[in-house]
Amino acid sequence: MEANHRIARISAHLHPTNPQMEREQSVLRREGCRAKGGAPGFKVAILGAAGGIGQPLAMLMKMNPLVSVLHLYDVVNSPGVTADISHMDTGAVVRGFLGQQQLESALTGMDLVVIPAGVPRKPGMTRDDLFNINAGIVKTLCEGIAKCCPNAIVNLISNPVNSTVPIAAEVFKKAGTYDPKKLLGVTMLDVVRANTFVAEVLGLDPREVDVPVVGGHAGVTILPLLSQVKPPCSFTPEETEYLTKRIQDGGTEVVQAKAGTGSATLSMAYAAVKFADRCLRGLRGDAGIVECAFVASQVTELPFFASKVKLGRGGAEEVHQLGPLNEYERAGLEKAKKELEASIQKGVSFIRK
Numbered sequence: 580m581e582a583n584h585r586i587a588r589i590s591a592h593l594h595p596t597n598p599q600m601e602r603e604q605s606v607l608r609r610e611g612c613r614a615k616g617g618a619p620g621f622k623v624a625i626l627g628a629a630g631g632i633g634q635p636l637a638m639l640m641k642m643n644p645l646v647s648v649l650h651l652y653d654v655v656n657s658p659g660v661t662a663d664i665s666h667m668d669t670g671a672v673v674r675g676f677l678g679q680q681q682l683e684s685a686l687t688g689m690d691l692v693v694i695p696a697g698v699p700r701k702p703g704m705t706r707d708d709l710f711n712i713n714a715g716i717v718k719t720l721c722e723g724i725a726k727c728c729p730n731a732i733v734n735l736i737s738n739p740v741n742s743t744v745p746i747a748a749e750v751f752k753k754a755g756t757y758d759p760k761k762l763l764g765v766t767m768l769d770v771v772r773a774n775t776f777v778a779e780v781l782g783l784d785p786r787e788v789d790v791p792v793v794g795g796h797a798g799v800t801i802l803p804l805l806s807q808v809k810p811p812c813s814f815t816p817e818e819t820e821y822l823t824k825r826i827q828d829g830g831t832e833v834v835q836a837k838a839g840t841g842s843a844t845l846s847m848a849y850a851a852v853k854f855a856d857r858c859l860r861g862l863r864g865d866a867g868i869v870e871c872a873f874v875a876s877q878v879t880e881l882p883f884f885a886s887k888v889k890l891g892r893g894g895a896e897e898v899h900q901l902g903p904l905n906e907y908e909r910a911g912l913e914k915a916k917k918e919l920e921a922s923i924q925k926g927v928s929f930i931r932k
């Protein structure tokens with residue numbers, strides 16, 4: 580008898596003749612379901628979730644067992660992405676938020692906010708050419724974070740990272756919520772690329788390779804430390820030149836291959852989830868979590884710099900020194916610092932002006 584009722588209900592749900600009838604006939608609706616979420620885990624928001632990076636990033640975050648709640652925010656298309664991702668049978672509860680008026684709801688209570696919102700490059704552009712549009716987007720989103728989840732860890736992906744991280748810091752300072760340990764510019768894709776390209780040259784599995792990449796996230800500011808590769812190895816001058824250039828130009832390689840349709844999205848989503856997962860493990864209190872990120876730093880005379888950081892309950896709890904550099908890397912560091920200084924200043928001035 581009960582089974583007949585259930586079939587009648589399902590049939591009404593599958594073959595509604597009109598929405599009114601559907602409402603009357605389908606006894607069990609989503610609001611009536613028993614699941615309310617609340618499994619142990621972290622609450623994560625993605626801002627720019629409907630974009631080229633945002634969509635695969637949302638999918639991969641939904642697969643992460645450390646995530647209990649996933650908020651997907653964008654100014655377009657987030658309802659569709661949310662409906663789609665929410666059907667995946669993994670633990671995280673997914674909610675969608677559309678447009679500026681829903682930003683605060685998207686952010687309230689979040690432990691980690693990942694930001695891939697903003698325009699990508701087209702061939703012939705530098706990352707700095709994105710500044711005029713993306714600076715304002717990052718400013719608005721960070722004002723929301725300062726108001727609604729000031730203690731959240733922020734993973735900032737939007738370019739130019741060398742300027743958007745200083746922008747975010749200035750917004751948080753203005754709001755009185757700035758915790759330098761909790762603001763991390765995502766440079767993980769540089770490390771992911773470096774591991775891949777170095778593994779190719781050495782004939783190793785990329786999963787066995789660890790290349791520190793320091794400095795920043797644009798052109799010569801991307802400084803792979805090939806003298807510190809693990810497992811220990813050595814390179815000829817030609818290999819060093821080839822690898823350094825390929826890692827620095829990795830983004831441009833993808834922009835050119837995509838021929839006007841955007842920049843790295845899939846490898847970036849992979850890198851962002853890898854990095855976010857490490858941040859969540861740190862938040863959980865796991866020991867020994869160390870990754871490269873662009874953070875407030877005293878490693879050089881610049882106020883921000885990418886290097887290895889120890890991730891813990893408080894975010895980037897320790898910023899590691901660069902370690903011994905060879906002559907090639909020392910020359911690269913000088914070039915990187917010169918460009919970085921200008922990019923950082925540009926970000927700071929955007930808010931202080």
Ligand SMILES: NC(=O)C1=CN([C@@H]2O[C@H](COP(=O)(O)OP(=O)(O)OC[C@H]3O[C@@H](n4cnc5c(N)ncnc54)[C@H](O)[C@@H]3O)[C@@H](O)[C@H]2O)C=CC1
Nearest residue numbers: 627629630631632654695696697698699736737738768847
């Ligand atoms: N840090 C890194 O290593 C990398 C950074 N990027 C950067 O990530 C950013 C996003 O790239 P894609 O996803 O390919 O671009 P996309 O254009 O495909 O997606 C961007 C998304 O941001 C959304 N958006 C725009 N304004 C917004 C706002 N005010 N609030 C919320 N969302 C907003 C758009 O609606 C769109 O869905 C670009 O700035 C790109 O340069 C890209 C690859 C690597």
Ligand SMILES: O=C([O-])CC(=O)C(=O)O
Nearest residue numbers: 700768829830831842843
């Ligand atoms: O190159 C770009 O514009 C996107 C990016 O940051 C990367 O792929 O590293």
